[in-house]
Amino acid sequence: MKLFWDATKKLLPSCFSVIRKIRKKHTNEKMTMKQVTDVLKILKYINSLEPLPNTDLFPTSLYPWVTFQGDEPNCRVLETLNDAVSQGASDWLNHILENNKRPDETELARLQNLIQIIQLVRSDLQKAIEFYDKLFQETVNFPYAKSLYVFYQAKISTMCEPEVKAICKSVKKLNYSGYNSLTNGDINVDPLTEGTSLFELYLAIQRFVMLGVGLCPADSDTFHIKNFHQWFHGGVAQWLDIAVYKALQRIEKAVELDKLVHVDNTVKYSSSAVDTLTIFYQIKVFWEQLNWPNVEGSYTFIAKIIDDICRCCVFYADKMSEKVDGMGEVQDIYEKKFEVTNEWCLAINNIDYVRETLEPFTRDLGMNEVVQKMCELKSPVEAQRCQHTLENVIANAIDTVRNKIIELLEKVVSKMEPSMKRLLIEGAELCNQDSNSVHRLMMYVDNNLATLHRELNEENFNRTLEIVWNMLSDTLGEIIQTNLDKRRPPSFFDNLRKTLNLMLGSFKNPADCDNCDALKRTEQILRINGLETADLIHEVYLQLAEQFKKVKDSPYGEISVKAKFEDNTLTVEVMNARNLMAMDSNGSCDAFVRVHLLPEHKFSGIDKPKTKTHNKTQFPLFDETFVLKLSPEQRQLEDGLILFSVKDKDLLGYNNQYIGEALLHFSDIEDTTQPMSCLPQIHLQLSRPTDLTMSSDGINALEHRQGDKQAKEFLRKFKQRMG
Known part of the structure; x- marks a missing residue:
């Protein structure tokens, strides 16, 4: 046996050399695959044997790349195989790094070099999957391709993350100041070229990550490279800025070419409105090409796109306003005044037409797909919150554009005459004035409103009236x-x-x-x-505590306690109870007290002590003291509460009856070093939630959260405790 193991030790280095240098073999040669197969069979056989005591198959002198750290002899064949695979990959990676050096140290060169390295790594992985992975798994049950991927993803993360973050951090913001302007601080740097390379690197890593999902479905979420998209945050933002920059250029040109005539007799808008919508959908195409991962945080860029589209809408509104500004100014023998024109109405209708398409456009960006992915990764509740967040962003964007329309309407109204402006701002005061000047002003307003009513769509005309009657508040x-x-x-x-x-x-x-x-x-x-659900539940308890303070005489009885803080220690003494409501047929009860600290989510690690049960008495004498160790943060909670829950124990303890409860605010507890015997008793009337509590704002808010399990469970138990 000793001769066998000595011979094995001599054989193994050549076996692992084949594994490490596997890339030097040609996969289309039969001898290559046979050699690898024979090596794996040898390793499988050796792994199935029990070595002699003190046999060290893999001494560090022969295997300096082995990661084994134990003091005992190393006979771990599969672990050493994994190290050999990793070392071979490391040698090959160093080789391609040495033979693919950057031509210079510019950001563009660094990006292109990283793209090339990742492509070569993916090629090696594809070769491993196609030729070797099945062989390794069937022979020694070793995931060869997965082992390679685990190694490569760590190396690629180490190489790419600092480079990408540094480059994204240096990206300069684009500023649009006119059709022919592109200011990024350096006229010799083309932001589109650099951005394109950054995007190509993003796509290369994205494909690499998707390969890892297939190879390591159970572990892929734990890999650092899984969150690679976070490295590109600044870079993607630049791409969106470039897309917006191009959009603003096209919008400006579309407005310039607009003749402000109806597209046809069936609509009330002109050519630039149609052109602007086409431009928006070009941004949507870019977002689809970007294919940002549908994971938590991906909706941030959807929100940015929505915000950017809103910016384009506002820009379009400003350009339309500039185009019609000056139209309608007339001078007669009496005065200079403004008359509402068809061009002004078309400009308003154009902006509103763009606004109406904003919500369906934003939903076409893939918001539902993002929400569905959140549902798969986390929970339906989290997905619902994500969806509502995006809907909030959309609603705010729509409101922004709507306000821009209102600004334009206000501009129209402000041009009618100073008296008209006063009427809009101080409507009620001016309407109460009975004078000829006000009468003439109203006639002038009526004439212009007739034009607005005829040319504007109904919604915009109603908006004009809303401005008159204090639009902001309404x-x-x-x-x-x-x-x-x-x-x-x-x-x-x-x-x-x-x-x-x-x-x-x-x-x-x-x-x-x-x-x-x-x-x-x-x-x-x-x-x-x-408030979040946990905080909202505590809000209900705070409201309940205020309600309980008003109880002077309770049918459920009274409980006497003592409590004090000493540093971060809370000491609670449950002394006795009096006049407890009889819960048993014999006119008595078997009472015990449970002590809770609220809010529960802030005291999750704290016990909920319980007194012993005192049988057949309405005047139990508990005399039990509980010492609760708190963290400094728990001690400093301003709205902390102690809940004393008094129950009647049934025979088997499975269906205890609820008697009542009392609440003690942290602010009502002394911070003292005095012994408990020196502290005064605190008498608390037992009470239960009432219909008044159920009609409170906090309960109503919880009732609205129908899909929230925490809220639903709290309400169910809360209603069971009602008097």
């Missing part, structure tokens, strides 16, 4: 109410609350605004609905 109020009815996710309501605060801030004196109280009420509803 429009935002409608948006707020509409989205409350739609039960948007917390992120949407929080963002809408900020928008609402901006709107309130725009009023010089909110106290004089008729809608001020309603807006404040809306802000409170938005604040509640903007």
Whole structure:
């Protein structure tokens, strides 16, 4: 046996040499495949044997590339095979790096060099899959191609990530200042050429990652290269900027060539509106070519595209406004005034036509596919939140363009006469004036509104009237109410609350605004609905604590406790209970108290201690003390609560009956070093949630979250505790 193992040790180096130098063999030669097969059979046989004690098959002197770190002899054949595969790949990678050096150190040269290296690596992997992987797996049950991929992905990540991040960081923002302008800080650098190479590298890595998904389906999500798209964040943003830059050029040219006549008799818009939509769909084609991964965060670029399209819409609106500016100015013997013209109406209709197509266009970007991928990777709840976030971005983009239309309408109105402007801004005050000048002004307004009504579509004409009657308040109020009815996710309501605060801030004196109280009420509803479910549940408990404070005499009884903080330690003493509601047929109860710290998600690692059960008494004397160790963050929670839940234990303990509960706020607990015996008793009336609690804003918000399991489960248990 000793001779056999000595001979084996001499044979193995040549076997592993074949594995390491496998790339030097020609796969189309029969002897090559036979040699590899024989080597694998030898390794399989040796792996099935039990070596003699103290046999070291792979000494570091012969195998310096082995990663084995143990003190005992190394007889691990398959682990050494994996090391040999990795070492062979490393040798080959060093070879191609040496033979494919960069011609210079420019960013463009660095990008093209990385592309070439990745292509060669993919070629090696394809060769491994086609010729060797099945052989390795069938002979020694070793995933040859997977092992190679694991090695290569780490090396490619190490090579590419710092380079890509550095190049993306140096990318200069494009600024559009006219049709023939392209300013990026250096006229000798073509941003499109560099961006193209960056995009080619992105596609090369993307194909490499997709290859890894097929080879390593169970492990691919753990690879660092899986999140390669994050390296390109700045680069992709530049591509989107270039796409927008080209779009702005084309839009400017389309407006310049527009004759401001109807495309045909059936529509109320002109040629530039149609051209602008065509330009938008060219951006959509670019997004499809980009094929950004449908993973968490991919919607960020969809949101940017939506924002960029909104920017193009605003740019188009500005150009249309510039084109018609000056039209309609007339001078008669009495005064210089502005008359609404067909060109002005067409300009407004053009912008609105573009706005109407914004939402269906953004949905064509693949938003639903992104949401579906989020659902597969995480959960339906997370996917729903992602979808609502994107819908929020779309809604905000549409609102931005709508506001641009309103700006143009305001511009039309502002040109009619100073008195008209005052009527629009101070509508109620001017309407209350009874004078000939106001009467003449209203006649002038009626004449121009007749033109607007005839030439504008109905929606735009109604917008004109909304401007007269304080459009800002009405429009935002409608948006707020509409989205409350739609039960948007917390992120949407929080963002809408900020928008609402901006709107309130725009009023010089909110106290004089008729809608001020309603807006404040809306802000409170938005604040509640903007909380995440766990925080919202705690909000309900805080509301419940305020409600319980008002209870003076409870039919459920009273509980006496002591509590103190000492540094980060919370000590709670449950002393006794009195006049507990009888839960048993004998007119008594078998009571115990459970202590909870709220909010639960902030105290997930803290025990929920329980007292012993005191049988057949409505006046149990518990006298039990619990010491709870808190983290500094838990101790500093401003709205922490202690929930004392009193229950009646049934015979077997499977169906305990609920008696009542009490809440103690952290702010009502002393921070002291005094012993518990010196502290005063705290008497808490036991209570239960009531219909008043169920009608609170917090409960209503939870009721709206029908797809949220946490909210649904909380409401189910909460309703069971109602009095």
